[in-house]
Amino acid sequence: MNSFFNNTKDAFTLKSNFDLLRARFLFTIIQNKFLVRLGTWVTNFCLKIHLPINSIIKISIYKHFCGGIKETECYPIIKNMFKKNVCTVLDFSTEGYQNEKDFEICCEKKISIIEFIKDKDEIPFAVFKPSSVGKSSVFEKVSKGTILNTDEKEAWLKIRNRFHLICKKAKESDVKILIDAEEFLIQNAIDQLALEMMIEYNKNEIFIYNTVQMYRKDRLTYLKKITTENPGILLGFKLVRGAYMEKERYLSKKHDYPSPICKDKLSTDKNFDSAIEYVFQNLKQINLVCASHNEASTLKVMDLMNKNNLKNNDKKVWFGQLYGMSDNITFNLAMKSYNTFKILPFGPVKNLIPYLLRRAEENTSVIGQSGRELSLIKSEIRRRRLQS
């Protein structure tokens, strides 16, 4: 590990001894594939037969990865992080939204969050998941270029309208907005709308950021195409590696099309590096959010900022991590004045269970991720014991 990220004292400055012991317990379990699978099965089973497991989840994994039920409940965490120069992006859980009424509620909720965060320096970005404001089947058809029937045309119009409502509200409130990336089969439609939003709302300043998943083989080409084909347009990109690798591989096999995902981790890493380099070659046109828990990628961005004479706190570049993970990256960057944020999910426990299970699954399947977290947590516990 690079020594820049070794400083566990500042990384865990906001965590009590109890928080650290809980984190050690959680990541020890998460490291065990069998226990994660068993836990996932038991959780789903308990939910199915309506066993009241919410309170157990709330004091354990939920408390580590989420902020609370309501945005106001998250505020103490947000204020404490901001004292350490770490901003927050509030992410209201929207898993399982499936019909027009849900999508409407979700759109209104996103707009109310923007209203809540406007004028709050500690929350400079809002975020939304495209499939929470419209049917995935419509996104998929638009992505494939399939002719839509009358109902679908109406649904697509509503989706576009909701994108505009959220992005317009963000711009008017001086809040930047991150559009999440999703599955390959629906991403083309998301990209179309994201570009439309950037053209409309990134006039003198970049408010709209689209997310680019670099585990996809074709995304560097996308990045270059969108930049060169829209020379006068200011573009915001949030670079990620991608969260749906196993699902994408499964779907491509099931529906018999070539997998869109890079053949191995090294290829994804190379792609991510190339995307970072490309962004820095086009800094006049592009703002970057490096959304990653990868230390090498973070160091690469820091190095390129330095080579391009950008100050650490230049607003063209942001670093983002998920709440409950990689505090050693976030807080050590923040100490050196880099722009950093944590994505802080909030909402009812039941709605956040799929997110939490994904975090557990991701930390098991990503080589070394939970090991990295666990060893940092252990070394901070040891450091505090030696000090007391």
Ligand SMILES: Cc1cc2nc3c(=O)[nH]c(=O)nc-3n(C[C@H](O)[C@H](O)[C@H](O)COP(=O)(O)OP(=O)(O)OC[C@H]3O[C@@H](n4cnc5c(N)ncnc54)[C@H](O)[C@@H]3O)c2cc1C
């Ligand atoms: C702030 C933030 C916002 C995010 N927003 C989104 C989003 O909108 N959409 C989204 O999809 N994800 C999103 N993610 C998740 C992200 O895509 C990654 O899953 C996660 O961050 C792990 O990647 P990494 O760069 O942090 O670290 P690493 O641990 O270095 O990389 C792990 C990642 O590498 C890739 N990988 C692993 N093994 C292989 C393999 N065998 N072959 C090919 N590739 C492999 C996978 O993408 C895996 O997630 C977000 C993450 C953060 C921190």
